[in-house]
Amino acid sequence: MTIKKTEVLIVGAGQAGIALSEHLTKAEVPHVVLERDRIAERWRTERWDSLVANGPAWHDRFPNMKITNVADDEFASKDQMAAYFEEYAAMIGAPVRTGVDVTAVDRKEHEPGFTVQTTEGTWDARFVVAATGPFQKPVIPAVVEDSAGIHQSQSSHYHRPRQLPEGGVLVVGAGSSGVQIADELREAGREVYLAVGPHDRPPRRYRNRDFVWWLGVLGKWDMATPPKGAEHVTISVSGANGGETVDFRDLAAKGVTLVGRAGPWADGVMKFADDLAENIHAGDDNYLSLLREADEYIEAHGLDLPPEPEAHELGPDPECVVNPLRELNLAAAGVTSIIWATGFSQDYSWLHVDSFDEKGRPIHQRGVAKAEGIYFLGLPWQSRRGSSFIWGVWHDARYIADQIQIQRTYAAYTGNATRIEKPSTVVAAHAHKPEAPEAFLSEADPVITNEAVTTV
Known part of the structure; x- marks a missing residue:
């Protein structure tokens, strides 16, 4: 059996994987990036058609290349963002292999490193980086049973109004995705109900500066942890229509019916929490507080x-x-669809190491896993509030590259000792092998450049 070898194996060629590849290349660390679909696939197929970046182009990018054909204060479309990451990977010569699904990572028994099973064979790697980001498994809460006759989809599977059945729509979740989808559906003539939970509501622009600039100069991007009680608070901000401040009063004026948090459901009736005014007013307080800090x-x-x-x-x-x-009563109100803009969960079932808590969440410090030789990249709040944003993940990637280089330095030191060579053992994968998304495997040829790979 042929086993390919590399020092660092990165799983995922989204913004996190590409950023880390740049830093490892600069440090001359041999590595490969394996991507089951195409570079930046989620920007291509897991976003709605009209989506634009939430930040202006001068901010939502890596430091070393601007976004093609997008002015600094404009908001790049999803297709422009996908093209940007593809162009960036080509610029840095990232050793990306597309259409390769990683199915299992196991620690080797008698020597440092890991055996990595993929849909294109086995890899031997000293270090493995899970750069799959925070948006892995779309979450649809188990509230409305499938037999209810209501069309249900997660926001990552929504593309345009006409894909939904005729009738009204309940959008659950009032973060960036939920607000924009609800507005688009209302503009398309649909009757829309929007379930609003706790949220931050910054101004899009204030006193000739975008909110991303204000969060930067006020030190809010560098917050190490979320405020107590706000761990799961979403942010209501949008770059749509050239960038507008989200105002739920404006949405209501357009005809969107605002309701509290959704659930439970029984006999065709959705109940809503009595927290709508509380959530709206808390968002107002957040908005006004930022204005006051900006003025100061x-x-x-x-x-x-x-x-x-x-x-x-x-x-x-x-x-x-x-x-x-x-x-x-959804049927009586003519509501035929529910869009769940309720976020994502993480899936590391392929990573067979002791570095997860009882809920399957990574145990790490700034992306350095509890398990030696394993790293995570692209997690929310990995090192700061800005970690899951494009520019933030680039800086986190530099830190991870430094940590890998430090461990390589320790491993290279022998002193007066003689290294005992032990036979390597390939550990068979023991997890269920997930199906590769065949629809994407033939759509792009692998991109292989500047790759340091050996075979044994």
């Missing part, structure tokens, strides 16, 4: 930025907030 920063630094007193003025609560629905 401008005054303290003597910046000549135009005042926006009107930004501090909030309109009255809409009727749907003052007298919220507590339950809705």
Whole structure:
């Protein structure tokens, strides 16, 4: 059996895998990036058609290359972002192999390193980096049974209004995805209900600066941990329509009916929590607090930025907030679809190491796993608030590359000792082998450049 060898094996060629490849290449560390689909596949096929980046092009990119044909203050489309990562991989000569699914990673028995089983054979690697990011398995809560006759899909599977059955839509989740999808569906003439949970609601722009700039100069991107009680709070911000501040009052004025958090469900009726006004007002407080901090920063630094007193003025609560629905008979209301904009869970079933808690979450410090030789990259709050953003993952990748290089230095030191060579043993994969997504395997030839690979 032929076994390919490399020092570092990176699983995933999204923004995390490409960023790490750049840093390892600069450090001259032999590595390979294995991607089961195509580079930046989630930007291509797991986003709706009209999606744009949530940050302006000057910010939502890697430091060493601008996004082609997108002005600094514009918002790149999903296709432009996918092309950007593909172009970036080519620029740095990233050794990416596409259409290769990693099915199992096992620690070797008698020597350091791992045996990696893939759909194209076996690899021997000293270090393995899980760069699969936070968006792995779309979450659809087990609230409405499949037999209910309601079309249900997760936001990652929504592409355009006409893919849904005729009728009204309940969108659950008011983060970036849920807000934009609800707005698009309403513009398409659908009756829309939007379930709003706890959220942060920054201004898109304030006093001639985008919110990403404000979070930067105010030190909020570098927060090491989320505020207590806000671990799962989403952010309601959008680059749609050239970038607009999300205002739930505006959505209500357009005809979107706002409701509290969704669930439970019984006999065709969805119940909603009595927390809509609380969630809206907490979002307002977050918004106004950032405006006040921005004003203080401008005054303290003597910046000549135009005042926006009107930004501090909030309109009255809409009727749907003052007298919220507590339950809705979906059939009677003509609602035929539910879009769950409820996030993702992680799946590391292929990674057979002792580095996960009882819920399957990685145990790590800044991406350095509990298990020696294993690293994670692209996790939310991996080192800071900005870790799961494009620019943030680039900086986290530099840290992981440094840690790998440090371990390589220790491993190279022998002193006066003589290294005892032991026979290598290939450990068979013991996990169920997931099916590769065949629809993507033939759509792109593997990209192989500047690759350090040997075979035995």
